[in-house]
Amino acid sequence: MADDPDLPDYEVPVGLFQDLEDLKATVAALTSQVKMLTEGTDAGSGDNEAAAGEEPGxxxxxxxxxxxxxxxxxxxxxxxxxxxxxxxxxxxxxYLAEPSADARWCPQWFEHPVAIARLHALWLAWQELTDPAACGYTGPSVWHRDHLDPCLRELRNSTGPFAGCTKGEHQIDHRLPGVVPSAWHLTED
Structure with a gap:
């Protein structure tokens, strides 16, 4: 090859070959990890999901x-x-201080569907953003700023899902519409 006149003569430092081999090994290890994570824990077992009649994924x-x-x-x-x-x-x-007229909280929050929806979304974000492996060390800060603060503002404000609840009284129907629009149901004539 060195005698081939069509190939340019390059001087390649010996260390470059070692660096390339290290990079190849790193890429192979990362590829293996990605494959294992995307295929689940059975990646090394050799089972073929499609052959078993299951759709992949x-x-x-x-x-x-x-x-x-x-x-x-x-x-x-x-x-x-x-x-x-x-x-x-x-x-x-x-995170919740004593409830007040400006910062409401219902101890029976689980009977308010809007509260359940918002708190569940908050919890899902918390699960993701408090894992340093998934999002680094800034995840908790992002969770506070982007999820906790807006959620608590919506839940606890005077027009939120706990608006009809006071310390001594709990109401779950105060936010539900009184009449269902006629387009939503059939009427018999």
Missing amino acids: DEDEWQFPPFILLLDSPQYDDELRALIEWVEGVLVPG
Whole structure:
């Protein structure tokens, strides 16, 4: 090859070959990790999902909990139970001061569908943004700024889902419409 007149004569430092081999090994290791993570824990077992009659990815479809309002029982009940545990164990003691007219909170928040939806979204964001492996060390700051503060402002303001709830009284129907528009149901003549 060195005698081939069509090839240019390059002087390549020996260290460059070692660097290239290191890069190849790093790329191979990362490729293996990505493959393992995207295929699940069975990646090394040699099982072929398509051969077993399953669509690829069926197993991973519900890896993370879906939005709570889209669930049916018993998944809804399980997700609500886990949400209650997080709200009562983390959110209430850590972030909620004494309720007032300007900062409402209903101890029966789990009976307010709007509160459930907002708190579940907040909890999903918390799960993602408090994991340094997933989002680095700025995740908690992002969670506070982009998720916690706006959520609590909406939930606790005087027109939020707890607007009809006071210290001694709980109302869950105060935000529901009184009349369903006629386009939503059929009337018998």
